[in-house]
Amino acid sequence: MKKVATRFAPSPTGPLHIGGIRTALFNWLYSRNKSGEFYLRIEDTDKERSKDEHKTQIINSLKWMGITHDGEEYIQSEKIDEHVKIAKELLEKGYAYKCYCSAEEIEEQKKRAKQKKIPYVYDRKWRDISEDEAPKNIKPVLRFKSKIEGSSILKDLVQGDVEIENKTIEDFVILRNDGTPTYNLSASVDDYYMNMTHIIRGDDHKINTFKQIQIYEALGWDIPFFAHIPLIHTINGKKLSKRDHASTLEDYSKIGILPEALRNYLLRLGWSYKDKEIFDLEESIKYFNLEGIGKSPSKLDMSRILSMNEYYIKNCEENSLYEKFREYCDIYKDKIKKEKEYSIKSSLIFLKNKAKTLEDIFNNSKYILNDTVTFNESDKNLINDEAKKIINLFKENILELNVFDRRNLEEIVNKLIKSNNTNFKGIGQPLRISLTGSRFGPGIYDIILSLGKDEVVKRLSDIG
RNA sequence: GGUCCCUUCGUCUAUCGGUUAGGACACAUGGUUUUCAUCCAUGAAAGAGGGGUUCGAUUCCCCUAGGGACCGCCA
Numbered sequence: 001m002k003k004v005a006t007r008f009a010p011s012p013t014g015p016l017h018i019g020g021i022r023t024a025l026f027n028w029l030y031s032r033n034k035s036g037e038f039y040l041r042i043e044d045t046d047k048e049r050s051k052d053e054h055k056t057q058i059i060n061s062l063k064w065m066g067i068t069h070d071g072e073e074y075i076q077s078e079k080i081d082e083h084v085k086i087a088k089e090l091l092e093k094g095y096a097y098k099c100y101c102s103a104e105e106i107e108e109q110k111k112r113a114k115q116k117k118i119p120y121v122y123d124r125k126w127r128d129i130s131e132d133e134a135p136k137n138i139k140p141v142l143r144f145k146s147k148i149e150g151s152s153i154l155k156d157l158v159q160g161d162v163e164i165e166n167k168t169i170e171d172f173v174i175l176r177n178d179g180t181p182t183y184n185l186s187a188s189v190d191d192y193y194m195n196m197t198h199i200i201r202g203d204d205h206k207i208n209t210f211k212q213i214q215i216y217e218a219l220g221w222d223i224p225f226f227a228h229i230p231l232i233h234t235i236n237g238k239k240l241s242k243r244d245h246a247s248t249l250e251d252y253s254k255i256g257i258l259p260e261a262l263r264n265y266l267l268r269l270g271w272s273y274k275d276k277e278i279f280d281l282e283e284s285i286k287y288f289n290l291e292g293i294g295k296s297p298s299k300l301d302m303s304r305i306l307s308m309n310e311y312y313i314k315n316c317e318e319n320s321l322y323e324k325f326r327e328y329c330d331i332y333k334d335k336i337k338k339e340k341e342y343s344i345k346s347s348l349i350f351l352k353n354k355a356k357t358l359e360d361i362f363n364n365s366k367y368i369l370n371d372t373v374t375f376n377e378s379d380k381n382l383i384n385d386e387a388k389k390i391i392n393l394f395k396e397n398i399l400e401l402n403v404f405d406r407r408n409l410e411e412i413v414n415k416l417i418k419s420n421n422t423n424f425k426g427i428g429q430p431l432r433i434s435l436t437g438s439r440f441g442p443g444i445y446d447i448i449l450s451l452g453k454d455e456v457v458k459r460l461s462d463i464g
Numbered sequence: 465g466g467u468c469c470c471u472u473c474g475u476c477u478a479u480c481g482g483u484u485a486g487g488a489c490a491c492a493u494g495g496u497u498u499u500c501a502u503c504c505a506u507g508a509a510a511g512a513g514g515g516g517u518u519c520g521a522u523u524c525c526c527c528u529a530g531g532g533a534c535c536g537c538c539a
Binding site: 099170180238 | 466467468469470471474475476477478486487488489490497498499500501502503531532533534535536537538539
């Protein structure tokens with residue numbers, strides 16, 4: 001049994017979106033599950049559209065998700081010579097031929113096909129014409145001589161047997177007229193040289209697979225296993241594209257989604273293991289298999305991502321949650337000031353129970369992060385003279401406190417409830433508003449303790 | 465239009481011929497609570513339609529409908 005090897009092969013012609021990330025995740029998980037290898041191959045042979053910034057974005061995205069590849073990144077454009085060599089070999093062996101059709105001629109064929117409402121397939125014109133008749137002014141492309149008779153069966157590890165008539169596969173171009181290789185050739189050659197055992201990729205590659213298998217066969221190479229996973233659809237049921245809202249990783253990281261939450265969500269999107277919903281990293285690797293992959297496309301569901309994230313935040317130990325939060329603020333908000341660090345850190349225990357995202361934590365901790373209180377106007381209006389009186393009484397009481405702790409604070413509050421003939425709300429609400437600017441927020445004792453006596457007195461004095 | 469794929473609650477899914485069709489998210493209601501949340505309980509919610517096969521079909525087969533992917537000298 002050969003050692004399992006998988007790869008993720010994105011093209012840097014646009015930012016990597018969440019569908020690509022899932023493909024990468026599945027490949028990675030599969031290889032890890034089999035104690036195999038996982039490689040990253042950058043398919044940058046489209047010189048026009050490939051951009052370095054996208055390559056960087058792809059690599060950073062994978063890194064953020066914790067998907068690590070073995071060895072160096074494989075840069076496809078560096079291997080073009082190999083691909084051309086194989087193309088020549090195919091020509092010599094009679095598996096390919098030069099096609100002298102002009103671009104106009106091909107356009108014409110396509111137009112006609114469209115008019116007649118019949119599918120366009122290259123008419124294989126030059127397949128059997130002698131090269132002696134070739135026009136001198138046209139640089140030929142190299143086409144693969146596809147099978148015409150019979151049909152082929154793809155034994156897909158997800159979809160089962162897929163049968164297709166060979167004649168529906170056209171004689172596809174393997175070398176452009178500028179001598180550069182095209183995708184199907186390059187991908188096949190690379191996969192072969194990289195010793196790939198399993199090709200796990202999006203459903204949209206299925207036709208390519210039939211082409212690539214023919215190349216393998218022509219060269220006498222062992223054919224790897226293929227698994228075509230269903231695509232992720234938008235809420236409108238269409239293939240997810242780079243242009244769709246909330247499709248790149250950055251769209252998620254900037255609102256404070258944790259990579260482990262997204263990983264768990266993506267894992268369960270189109271894959272399942274019994275009724276299990278939560279998979280930590282170890283479990284993901286342990287349970288992942290191809291059998292659990294569903295056949296139908298699935299839609300992205302933001303509320304599910306959010307609730308998964310909420311779960312991971314709640315179950316994250318405070319110190320490591322602080323690190324994540326600090327990093328998040330560094331990148332997307334303001335750096336946390338040194339003197340606020342302790343206070344934030346010790347508040348996470350209650351802050352995290354109110355948060356679905358790191359951004360929620362940020363919003364709920366603004367009263368600590370900022371030195372001045374920003375009031376919600378309608379909330380501020382709730383502070384009437386009666387409320388001010390209580391605020392002042394409370395302030396006087398804590399001023400006399402030697403030990404500033406929860407028990408003593410509770411005692412004061414209870415005393416004030418009695419002496420002022422009010423209820424908890426009558427005290428808690430004005431305090432919360434004057435300390436945080438809003439009537440919504442963490443528990444009042446949590447707020448007071450996280451701010452510290454001096455700051456509390458200062459803020460109460462400002463309003464009272 | 466051609467080829468191929470798909471179809472269980474709104475969403476993600478379990479079920480591998482016999483179940484009151486299960487879970488999770490979202491939603492609704494109630495409870496706990498110190499506001500907002502959390503948490504807990506309860507509820508509503510699904511086999512696209514039609515034929516077969518079978519003692520019995522969500523499950524196997526066929527047809528129809530709906531949805532999707534591909535149809536580049538892009539990857």
